[in-house]
Amino acid sequence: MRDVEHASRSDHVSPHQARAGVVLGQGDDCALLAPSSDCRLAVSVDTSLADVHFPRDASAGAIGHRALAVNLSDLAAMGARPRWFVLALTLPEVNEQWLEGFARGLYDLAHKHDIALVGGDITRGRELSITITVHGDVPGDDAITRHGARPGDLLAVTGTLGNAHGGLRAWFEGQRDECHPLVAAYLRPAPRVHEAMSIRGKVTAGLDISDGLLADLNHLCTRSGVGAHLDASAIPLDPALVASLGASDALEAALNGGDDYELLLALAPEQEAAIREALGGTLHVIGRVTSESGITGITSTGQGWQHFQGQGLQGQGQRSNDHGTGATP
C-alpha cells in the first residue's frame, strides 16, 4: 500500500486524504468514515485478475483504470454516489515505473468520480490481482435495484453493446493500440455513474452489464419475477464493431460478450421522456418486460460470461450452448 501511496505522491496525482466524510484515512488500522445521515451506504467488491479480467500485457494505467471502473460501475448500477474505496493489491514484484502508471490510471478515474482511497493492503503473490471495495451513498430509498421490474415496463440500455468484446478479440488478434476505439472500450470502460444518479427514482429496476446483456437481463428478470421480450433489431451496435466483426458476430458480442459496463434499465413507459431527457441520445429501448418467465425475441443460445465454464485467456470468445438465459426465438 505504501508503494502505491508513494507512487501517487511522486507525480501529478494527489492523495485523497482530506476529503468529505473521511475522519481518518490511510495510516491507521482502519479508516474512519462518516456516512451522510440521510443516505443508505452502498458497498460492493470486485477482483480483477491478470488474464482473466485484463490481459497481463495491458498498460499499467489501463489496469489501474479498469480495476476501479468495474467497481464504480456497480455503484452506478444502484444509482449511488461514489464516496470511498479500499484497494488490496497482490503483485509478483515491485516495479516503481509500473506502480506509477497504475496509480495514475487509478487516480485519474478516482478524481473524475470524486471517490477517495481510504486504505488498502499490499502483498507479494504469483499473479497480479487487484481487489477494490467501493462505498457510495444513495439518498433515502432511491437506490436502483434488480427487483422492481413490472410487466409492461420498457427495457433500455445506455450506449452501444459489444464494443468491449470486440476490443478483447482485437487485442488477442494482436491489436496493441490502447486508443483503438474497441480496445479502449475493453480496457478503459466509462462507468455510467452520473447517468445513473440522474435517473434514480425514475426507473423501476436496473443493473450494470458485466457478464453480457442476456445473462444480466436474466439476473434482473429472476430477481423481479418477470420475463422479457427483446427486439433484436433495436439492440444498439456501434458501426465500428459491425465493421470489425460483421453483423452476426457483432450482435452475438452485444448479447453475450460482456465487459460493457453499460446500464440495463426497466422503466414505466410514462417515464421514458423524462429519462430520455436526463440521458439524451445514450438511451436505447430494446424490448419490454413480460409476465411470463424467460427471454423471447432472440435466437442466441449463449449465456454470457461464466467463470467456471472453461473461459479465460484461451477460451475467450467461446460460448457454451447450455441455456442459462432461457432465451428462445
Ligand SMILES: Nc1ncnc2c1ncn2[C@@H]1O[C@H](COP(=O)(O)OP(=O)(O)OP(=O)(O)O)[C@@H](O)[C@H]1O
Ligand atoms: N463470494 C460471495 N459472498 C457473498 N456474496 C456474494 C459472493 N459472490 C457474489 N455475491 C453476491 O451475489 C450478488 C451477485 O453477484 P455478482 O458477482 O453476480 O454481481 P454482478 O454485479 O453481476 O457482478 P460483477 O460486478 O462482479 O460483474 C451480489 O449481491 C454479491 O454481493
Ligand SMILES: Cc1ncc(C[n+]2csc(CCOP(=O)(O)O)c2C)c(N)n1
Ligand atoms: C483476458 C480476458 N479474458 C476474458 C475476459 C472476459 N470476461 C472476464 S470476466 C467477465 C465478466 C465480468 O467479470 P466478474 O463477474 O468477475 O466481475 C468477462 C466478460 C476479459 N475481460 N479479459
Ligand SMILES: [Mg+2]
Ligand atoms: Mg454489477
